[in-house]
Amino acid sequence: MDLARITLKQAADLLHRRALSAVELTQFFLERINAHNPTLNAYITVDAEGALADARQADACLARGEATPLTGIPLAVKDLFCTKGLRTTCASRMLADFIPPYESTVTRRLREAGMVVLGKTNMDEFAMGSSNETSYFGPVKNPWDHSRIPGGSSGGSAAAVAAGLCVAALGTDTGGSIRQPAALSGITGLKPTYGRVSRYGMIAFASSLDQAGPMTRSVEDAALLLQGMAGHDPLDSTSIDQAVEEYVEQLSGGVSAQERMRGLRIGIPKEYFTDGLSESVHKALQEAIERFQELGAQCQSVSLPTTAYAIPTYYIIAPAEASSNLARYDGIRFGYRCEQPEDLLDMFARSRSEGFGAEVKRRIMLGTYVLSSGYYDAYYRQAQKVRRLIADDFHNAFTQVDLLLTPTAPETAFRIGEKKEDPVKMYLSDIFTINVNLAGLPALSLPCGFDAQNLPIGMQLIGRPLQESSLLRVGHSFQQVTDWHQRSPL
Ligand code: GLN
Numbered sequence: 001m002d003l004a005r006i007t008l009k010q011a012a013d014l015l016h017r018r019a020l021s022a023v024e025l026t027q028f029f030l031e032r033i034n035a036h037n038p039t040l041n042a043y044i045t046v047d048a049e050g051a052l053a054d055a056r057q058a059d060a061c062l063a064r065g066e067a068t069p070l071t072g073i074p075l076a077v078k079d080l081f082c083t084k085g086l087r088t089t090c091a092s093r094m095l096a097d098f099i100p101p102y103e104s105t106v107t108r109r110l111r112e113a114g115m116v117v118l119g120k121t122n123m124d125e126f127a128m129g130s131s132n133e134t135s136y137f138g139p140v141k142n143p144w145d146h147s148r149i150p151g152g153s154s155g156g157s158a159a160a161v162a163a164g165l166c167v168a169a170l171g172t173d174t175g176g177s178i179r180q181p182a183a184l185s186g187i188t189g190l191k192p193t194y195g196r197v198s199r200y201g202m203i204a205f206a207s208s209l210d211q212a213g214p215m216t217r218s219v220e221d222a223a224l225l226l227q228g229m230a231g232h233d234p235l236d237s238t239s240i241d242q243a244v245e246e247y248v249e250q251l252s253g254g255v256s257a258q259e260r261m262r263g264l265r266i267g268i269p270k271e272y273f274t275d276g277l278s279e280s281v282h283k284a285l286q287e288a289i290e291r292f293q294e295l296g297a298q299c300q301s302v303s304l305p306t307t308a309y310a311i312p313t314y315y316i317i318a319p320a321e322a323s324s325n326l327a328r329y330d331g332i333r334f335g336y337r338c339e340q341p342e343d344l345l346d347m348f349a350r351s352r353s354e355g356f357g358a359e360v361k362r363r364i365m366l367g368t369y370v371l372s373s374g375y376y377d378a379y380y381r382q383a384q385k386v387r388r389l390i391a392d393d394f395h396n397a398f399t400q401v402d403l404l405l406t407p408t409a410p411e412t413a414f415r416i417g418e419k420k421e422d423p424v425k426m427y428l429s430d431i432f433t434i435n436v437n438l439a440g441l442p443a444l445s446l447p448c449g450f451d452a453q454n455l456p457i458g459m460q461l462i463g464r465p466l467q468e469s470s471l472l473r474v475g476h477s478f479q480q481v482t483d484w485h486q487r488s489p490l
Pocket of ligand 1: 153172178205
């Protein structure tokens with residue numbers, strides 16, 4: 001078996017059979033990171049020592065027969081989850097030397113389940129971007145074509161999974177940052193329902209939208225990882241206090257894809273299949289729809305009339321929240337401080353203007369503007385109302401169908417530099433993912449084809465609140481009868 005392409009499920013089986021040790025597996029990935037990270041730039045920080053120590057503990061746990069399905073699995077962590085004692089930069093100069101004094105709930109849970117943290121992955125600065133080009137640590141290369149972006153903002157995690165520099169990775173998704181890079185890098189990514197996974201210890205971008213999720217080589221792996229991440233957390237007041245479903249168990253049980261799909265009603269929102277959609281993506285989606293129909297699902301057209309308002313609404317709400325969240329970086333309590341400030345105001349101003357990159361500053365300015373008195377009603381309050389209408393649209397659609405099927409992104413991976421100077425063009429990359437965050441819904445992106453340049457194409461399944469299990473079941477069924485997810489750039 002090629003360990004670089006191993007799934008979490010396969011790795012867990014090998015570890016549990018003691019056919020391979022966690023230390024061997026960890027060493028394998030550390031060597032691959034050494035060999036390929038200089039080109040791909042997927043990791044900002046590699047923690048070889050910490051990973052090997054975790055792996056030794058995992059092996060001891062396996063030997064004692066106390067292992068979980070995640071014990072000993074090498075994981076890549078997006079560099080905005082606080083990891084105690086391990087540098088957490090958010091890909092910003094502002095936090096380039098920040099060593100958190102505490103651990104995020106998600107990484108704590110996964111470490112307690114025995115996972116091995118290989119290091120922290122590259123991303124857009126403060127998760128603001130769709131291409132990973134806003135990182136202070138430089139762009140990430142798409143493993144399928146090094147002249148292209150891997151998607152963003154969780155681009156380092158996506159590239160690390162696609163290129164075999166980890167078994168699985170963590171991402172976060174505020175407007176598409178798990179799903180869009182998953183689609184553009186040919187992997188599987190799940191954004192859970194808002195509140196399903198704790199945000200405690202995740203560096204905040206837009207708190208009413210941010211949500212962590214798994215980025216993996218298969219839907220089954222996403223279920224395994226989500227199982228370890230999800231659940232109520234008293235440390236996050238927006239975390240949902242409701243039992244976590246048995247995601248993994250629900251996938252197994254010898255049910256065939258046909259049996260699962262029979263009678264399933266899939267809605268195809270007509271607003272997602274318009275002019276902006278590239279021909280190759282359209283064609284791949286068409287084929288996926290046919291595939292679902294062959295399996296017995298009923299596909300029907302539905303309408304989400306407010307779709308067109310997603311981008312303007314998001315780009316009021318997300319920057320508004322960001323401007324507030326990022327006010328804490330003042331050069332005093334956290335992160336970067338300018339040299340020799342003349343006085344307090346000079347220190348605030350210069351620390352922030354030197355510490356933040358251009359996209360972050362753009363968001364802070366936008367956010368401050370829409371929240372300022374005189375504009376608050378015209379922009380922010382209005383956007384909140386539209387947000388409600390967008391959620392209502394989904395709610396209505398779910399009275400007719402069980403889930404929705406859409407493209408994840410309007411096109412395949414674009415070239416590094418292609419959209420960097422045009423923020424509006426860049427913002428349109430998330431036209432199909434942003435609505436889902438505004439409505440707080442769960443959504444899964446999984447591979448469904450390739451274009452003529454051999455670049456991966458992703459499709460998105462959107463579900464009702466807390467219906468992660470049904471998305472995972474349907475996605476898993478699709479992967480049982482297709483092999484798009486098994487293709488690899490290696
Ligand atoms: N690309 C979107 C943005 O720039 C979404 C980012 C994200 O989901 N973190 O805001």
